[in-house]
Amino acid sequence: MLPARTDFQALKARFIAAAGAVRAAREPSLSTAVPALDQLLGGGIPCGSVVTLEGFGSAGCRSIAAALLAQATSRGLGAIIDNGELYPPSLEAAGVRLDRLLIVPAGTPVGIARSVDMLLRSRTARVVVMGAATLRAAVWARLANLAQRAGAVLVVLGGRVAAELSAVATVCLTCRIERPVLQGTHGLWGVFAGFELRAELRKHKRAAGGGAAFMVSLSRLASMGN
């Protein structure tokens, strides 16, 4: 007969309740992998929040989202709502553990909303990344509430997100690539190695200093998929 799981859980609860117990540290915020941006955000993206990353075309939003997923999957699970644009090797290069990343194939706005609702309500994933679907204000408010209760980060990517979403978001960032970094010479011997990113903090509910802008420089060799 196998030992009862309930007995084990009870023993574990006793250990955790004991003073000075060893337990996994849970960070109050997640790093964006850009020290200057973390500083501006007061330590990083706060857990239990909705974050919008806005920018058209090549803006660097997905790079920041991948950095957040990398931290989520280092100890737990992350999730991403896939609309067919996902390129997993890029995520892996950013440190995301693909075996701990739930890729949810939801296509319709209702499907996306229900999927994110389930993921947040069950506290399955620490970071959930989704595109800016067209949802009602009440739905965004519910998702924000669930993210807060679960201590998770809901990252919403989009060119320019709707006002309903901005209203409930904890952090709103607008990103733009200032200049790509070309390594080597032009043409066959050249390779895009990274970019200089400009991020503007438009809103931060939990910290002062909203509206600041700054520039960071990146340099990642041979990371762009060729």
Add this chain to the structure above:
Amino acid sequence: MILCVQTPNAALSVAAWQEILDALDAMTPLIEDVGVGTAFLDMYGADGDVASWSRTIRALLVPFVSEPRIGAGPNRFCARAAARHGNGTTIAPGEEAQMLAPMPLDALELEPDVVERLHLLGITTLGALAALPHGPFVRRFGSDAARWHDAARGVDRAPFIPRGHTMPIEAAMLGEGSAQSEAAVVFALRVLLGRICSDLERCGKRASALQLEIELENADTARVEVQLAAATSQEREMLDVLRAKLEGATFPAPISGLHLRALGLEEGGEPMPLLAGDEIDRASVAVTLARLEAMLGEPVRRAHTRAAHSLEERFSYEPFALPKRDPPGDVPAQPQLVPQLRLLAVTEIDVRLRRGEPAAIGHRVVQRCAGPWRIEEGWFASAVVRDEYDVQLEDGEICRIYRQGDHWYLRGSYD
């Protein structure tokens, strides 16, 4: 005590031998199958003595063989030597060396040339071999000689390896009325799961999948396969996943029968961190995955990467399964900001060239360009050759484009 059962019929088929082993299960669950015709039964802790066990075995094997050879001893070698020496022979514990001494070397099942060498040295019985000094004998005959020397003295260090049982773990509820409400179905499922989990725990196993067959009053049958995110023997976890899977399902007629089967059986228990560890609540994840699959109509996936030339070949998807737990103490790596490629729907684009390189895409001027990188697929059949470029456009967008033949295509955008 170990019993050795040998059947004299050399032409026994494998299927018939398996039936004999199944019949011997009535004696003890610990049976080692060493090949057609010979089996060892671990009788330690069983009631009775060798004589009564032998009588029972003969009665059990009447439909298969007329007169099985049975030997008993404190270990496998002694039991086999006893069976070989004479039907019904018993070597009592403590009398191994004495009983084995007069037996010929055949009991060791040696190669003929080894037997011949030993005979030349005047060694024809196990007692004579046991009397040899261990060290010089092993040096002269090799490392296997240590095992022969031990066996001749009645020592057998080889572990007893019981055969596996392939009994299906399943439970059914048929002919007990019909269910028209979800509550009635859930109640029936709980009863079936209780029986299955009890059997799983008794066997020390966990199931990683469930198969539910639903019989309807209109004689239709529906089959539901449920993959559990992690193998388990917990009734509650299985019920939650089954309920999630059945959420929203409708049937054209009341349910008249349920047949539940545990699949993908795995051995042993699950290591769980007591003091710290990862934050994955496996039971909760399993239920969430089942609910998502029921809602989306397809499973949640996870990605695999592999070395390949073309972008599309560098990854694949499979249904999500929970990873093994990490060993404690691993320090997570620092996050990195790495440009992410978005795979866009492949669309043909209008590209103008200057000195062989892309100069403009539509009305957007190319400011910088890296490439080309030649990708060649299926060269052994109908080769597909394409040249890929990364280009930075005047509006700041960085794109992955490629040329195939005379046509240009947009493949992705970096973000």
